[in-house]
Amino acid sequence: MGAYRVLLEGGEGEIVEKKSRFIATVAKCESEEEAIRFIESIKKKYWDARHNCSAFVIGDRGELTRCSDDGEPSGTAGRPMLEVLLGEEIHNVCVVVTRYFGGVLLGTGGLVRAYTQAVKEGLAHCKIGTRRLGCELEIGTDYTGIGKILYLLGQKGIEPLNSDYTDLVVLRIVIPVEEEETMRREITEATLGKARIEKKQELFYVEKG
Secondary structure, three states: OOOEEEEEEOEEEEEEEOOEEEEEEEEEOOOHHHHHHHHHHHHHHOOOOOEEEEEEEEOOOOOEEEEEOOOOOOOOOHHHHHHHHHHHOEEOEEEEEEEEOOOOOOHHHHHHHHHHHHHHHHHHOOEEEEEEEEEEEEEEEOHHHHHHHHHHHHHOOOOOOEEEEOOOEEEEEEEEHHHHHHHHHHHHHHOOOOOEEEEEEEEEEEEEO
16 A cells, blocks of 8 residues: 555635635544534534535545535535545545635636635645555664664654663664665665664554655
């Protein structure tokens, strides 16, 4: 399974188009039930709004998608909102765009652009990470090799999960599974073959940013 983007922290953004307010509220949702509860909560919060349109993408492969125009002309709100989520390749995310009508009709094209831009604005106020399949490596070395290993890890932006300094130094790191062989080779070269490297497990982890 390849890497994919996930929501780490939801957010809210707003745009105004011809006096209509479009408020995008974005949240992390792990199931359809959770997404439906979130949509209902926003509808209650903005009960006096003309429309609360929604879209969500659920699953490791984004296999579950739903969208709603909530009274807007068919295809002018929910689908464009969903297309933004799919285009950004973000999974396990739900967005509701609340519209307060400003008295000026936007037309079909105007609605599509407004709802699309609102979702982008909402996402701009979220924290998004990348979920990857990784492997956890345990590295054992003497005190001569630790400086070289830490330098190598620092160059790659990798922070050890933990470290144990006794007679030897033992570190644990998590890296993308496809980088395991390269990491083994570089550590071995840096320590002249003196480091011990043991694969502990494969696991999913999230990279921030």
